[in-house]
Amino acid sequence: MNEFDLIRQYFQQTDTERADVALGIGDDCALLQPLAHHHLAVTTDTMVDGVHFDERLTPADLAYKLVAVNLSDLAAMGAVPCWVSLALTLPSSDQTWLSEFGQALAHQLRHYQVALVGGDTTRGPLTLSLTAQGQVPAGQGLTRSGAAVGDVILVSGHLGDAALALNQHKLTPLTASQCARVEARLFRPTPRVELGLTLRQLASACIDISDGLSADLNHILERSSKALGGANASMSTVSLGACIDADKLPVSAEAVSVLGEQGAAANALNGGDDYELCFTVPATRLNEVIAAGKKANTPVTVIGEIVADGGLQTYYLGQAVDWQAQGYLHFSD
Amino acid sequence: MNEFDLIRQYFQQTDTERADVALGIGDDCALLQPLAHHHLAVTTDTMVDGVHFDERLTPADLAYKLVAVNLSDLAAMGAVPCWVSLALTLPSSDQTWLSEFGQALAHQLRHYQVALVGGDTTRGPLTLSLTAQGQVPAGQGLTRSGAAVGDVILVSGHLGDAALALNQHKLTPLTASQCARVEARLFRPTPRVELGLTLRQLASACIDISDGLSADLNHILERSSKALGGANASMSTVSLGACIDADKLPVSAEAVSVLGEQGAAANALNGGDDYELCFTVPATRLNEVIAAGKKANTPVTVIGEIVADGGLQTYYLGQAVDWQAQGYLHFSD
Known part of the structure; x- marks a missing residue:
């Protein structure tokens, strides 16, 4: 052969x-x-x-x-x-x-x-x-670079199960069917194709979450800041920020039962391999986005807002938290 | 990093x-x-x-x-x-x-x-x-499937040096500069981009020689036979052949000095990694092909003819030879 x-x-x-x-x-x-x-x-x-x-x-x-x-x-x-x-x-x-x-x-x-x-x-x-x-x-492709101050930040589906499933030993408290549900998110993620199509000419920026929400949202901030500043702008003079309500991050019951509510939120913020979409939209068009999610049969959740500066800022129940905002970096040591 | x-x-x-x-x-x-x-x-x-x-x-x-x-x-x-x-x-x-x-x-x-x-x-x-x-x-792409009986078969450049260079010990009879010339054909082959463009609407079939001339010419025979026979034809009822004059295969002076004339021809027929083009053209258009080669600044050599059947038939100075017609097969054992 x-x-x-x-x-x-x-x-x-x-x-x-x-x-x-x-x-x-x-x-x-x-x-x-x-x-x-x-x-x-x-x-x-x-x-x-x-x-x-x-x-x-x-x-x-x-x-x-x-x-x-x-x-x-x-x-x-x-x-x-x-x-x-x-x-x-x-x-x-x-x-x-x-x-x-x-x-x-x-x-x-x-x-x-x-x-x-x-x-x-x-x-x-x-x-x-x-x-x-x-x-x-032509001209309707979603990019990472269109986010603006005041835009609402949303994610599809729920986050963190793939990261949880990376370490099999963490799954031991779960039943077999719970375990299978969590592992399915790592082994067979669902690409949000339908949702992406409905977000055309609606989302101001969009990215898929592969490195982890915090890392990928940072990509939106960097690219959108650069786009706002023009080709010659220094990164230090124009820099968007994002305020995330980590308590609003959509997580699974399984993740909460293993990690607790706060742990599940941190895991959702920093874990990778979710393959959900993170996107921004002008606040005035939030209703259309909710309708787009329904049309695509995909849950969408508001998790925060684009702000004028300060980088990625995370809050949990109104308190600023400093959870390490590191995604999964293939070559990090 | x-x-x-x-x-x-x-x-x-x-x-x-x-x-x-x-x-x-x-x-x-x-x-x-x-x-x-x-x-x-x-x-x-x-x-x-x-x-x-x-x-x-x-x-x-x-x-x-x-x-x-x-x-x-x-x-x-x-x-x-x-x-x-x-x-x-x-x-x-x-x-x-x-x-x-x-x-x-x-x-x-x-x-x-x-x-x-x-x-x-x-x-x-x-x-x-x-x-x-x-x-x-659209419609001008060259394929493997248009060769017809009577078409002339040509190759670009010269063949066999890459296969020769695969085994470093074979290069010991050569001077350093000869050795470098042969190895360059393996390490840095030249894609025949210009020639391919001039062959549009001229060549009846074309393939690049990666697995070896004999194996790649067989791909032309198979695909062209299938195209002639239509989708439902059995391969056994319609099968083109090719007569190759192995003594006409373009080879380098280095290959001849290492392998002898006949050895260099066999190596050119069966060796891989040449990344030259092998193509067919109606005999009436041979002059145009010669001109195309000149325009593309690429040597082209007539090496044989498409015939009605008999698969790949190789001749050396008029005598039929049965040199093993095996290209480089990645998974062959």
């Missing part, structure tokens, strides 16, 4: 048919027909064995997660997911692994009407990298 | 400016403006330490090669290279490595007017994966 047989056998199951794929897997390149008057949104996310996942994740979980983390980036831009390319590095051509992974990948891609258009299969330490492409009407 | 700092510091040097990059590195996705009436050509190639390269390759070589192998796929489709996304997995945040790699990447991308629009930097065993995108007028 060689590389080409592998790809044919396992990845031809990913049979999402799209009229805009002029030429799919099997040539030097795929040929795709993009929409007129649209921007392509392009993102790449890599998952490395032992770094981004452990042996608890099945091949099917890995396929689900790989698609989810990439589609989550498209969601944060308000883009419709269209096509993906897979760079898969495997220690051996393990047919069971490939079959389980391939089936789950096909299922997940079909769910989002996304076509696998190419990639590369190589031998080496288990590494999965996906490049996903979506499309958004 | 964390992931974000790394990316900013080293990859902001890749400063190719393109008006069609509406939003570059630094948000959840890049936003790109594709051309109207064009197809996107998308390809992904991965290089794994110890599998696709060894310690002889410097960080700068790796950057050159990574770009080359991906742009070679775009060249084989006749696409103009536009944008790349980099998935880089590194054992540690080695600043010297990153600096050398980043500078060479920037240099190579600038040379082709290609913008780095995003990617992911992760910790793990050294693995480099690039997704490259180009554009080609």
